[in-house]
Amino acid sequence: MHLYKTFSILTLIVMMTSCGTTKQTTATYWVNSAKVDCDAGAGKTTCLQVTTADNHENAEWSNFYAPINGFTFEPGFLQKIEVTETKLDSENVPADASSIQYDLVKVLEKITDPKLAIHDIWVATHINGKEIDRTKAPNLEINTTEMRVFGSNGCNNYNGQIKTLTSKTIAFGPIASTRKMCLDMAIPDSYDKALYNTSSYKKDDLTLTFYDENGGEVLRFNKVD
Structure with a gap:
């Protein structure tokens, strides 16, 4: 009986954990040295610009609307960062929020923007x-x-x-x-x-x-x- 209860508790913990997240991957971004005006759904704000290109030169920058936990933006610096991307359970995500949670792993490179x-x-x-x-x-x-x-x-x-x-x-x-x-x-x-x-x-x-x-x-x- 005790073993059954223990198994049931472990099963519940696993189920609760799996409900919170479904998949985690790792990605590398260059973050541009300046933010830009953007529309994040709840009104005008400023957004990071990122690219997944290996070289930031002549890269196609895209607006990045979600926060990156642990990352500090520094105007005037290009930063190459490694992040984890965790896909969240859509049922637990507000309508105006990202369904992916981004967390900084480490800053791979930081250089003064030649621009x-x-x-x-x-x-x-x-x-x-x-x-x-x-x-x-x-x-x-x-x-x-x-x-x-x-x-x-x-x-x-x-x-x-x-x-x-x-x-x-x-x-x-x-x-x-x-x-x-x-x-x-x-x-x-x-x-x-x-x-x-x-x-x-x-x-x-x-x-x-x-x-x-x-x-x-x-x-x-x-x-x-």
Whole structure:
């Protein structure tokens, strides 16, 4: 009788444990150096971006909506991490929560993000390869931590999101601006078009150059002291 009770208790414990989780696997992620705005279902928030690619260069980043227990995000650093993924019993998971529990095993690698080199304020010197009047020069502030840009096109102020950013490529999301009309709109209009057509960049000391998808120079900037 005692043996039967012991067996029954052990069986109950196993059943309760199996109800809580069903499967556990291990995965490796690169975590991007900046969070991005995202919609997590309960409203706007910020999310990690991760990739399962071996190399973070030119990786396709995906928004990561769930917490990673034990992981500390550090802006400006790319982190390669090993995590366990535990699939939870769907009956015990709230409707707005992840059905997978993520737990940090260890940080495999942590490096300073090379994209931080362009995290600065820049003033335009050339548009489409032609030098412009410095008194009317547009400016650009790049914030790689928030993945946003701010500045003036020489007439109107603007701000927007950086949609894609690697050590070589950059693309901007929708950019909002004021609607003031200036006497000479040639530079502001050319600058806006060039910024829209930007797909890659190169930083050389204190100079930042943007290129279109064909490799043609569209904008050149100098770092603001």
